[in-house]
Amino acid sequence: AQSVTQPDIHITVSEGASLELRCNYSYGATPYLFWYVQSPGQGLQLLLKYFSGDTLVQGIKGFEAEFKRSQSSFNLRKPSVHWSDAAEYFCAVGAYNNNDMRFGAGTRLTVKP
């Protein structure tokens, strides 16, 4: 079965600084990769997804992620963080024809003014 590791439990960045959240996956076949964001008391919102094709994918809110098969990684990046980006971010991996998505433990992002 697929699995996901998010090595960073909590990250603090200053507003305007760049951001990179790490995600490593384990899956024997071509993975379907997702990044979601969750604000306190809310459900999850999809930021971006990778199924195939260009390994650099653009998402909403200025986020992007790069799929690196050789490193089994799908890191999320943003060039300039805004205070409203403070939330919890989840990386997830899915398998073909299976909605049993596996989520990482999440990375909580704090944005300093």
Place this chain on the structure above:
Amino acid sequence: KAGVTQTPRYLIKTRGQQVTLSCSPISGHRSVSWYQQTPGQGLQFLFEYFSETQRNKGNFPGRFSGRQFSNSRSEMNVSTLELGDSALYLCASSFEQPPGEQYFGPGTRLTVT
């Protein structure tokens, strides 16, 4: 288009009781998945329904069950509640074949006392 709705949003139950949670997917979406989110275990997949059939099931005891109706609305039921069932239960719907882009509801916060 209305998003995924879940009712109730908050629920307090006593150990040993049973509970039913409801999820209405986005119009046109036929796949509904359920997840349990706890601080200790994170996001865990419960089960997925498509066209009234359960297609996938996570590693949860038989006390957790679900169903889907012909209009794609779904319910999940937890019988003989335990303290450890306290969690945020999230429902997600998708249109495509899995692993499709999932849209999450705000969740039902269940507290078992």
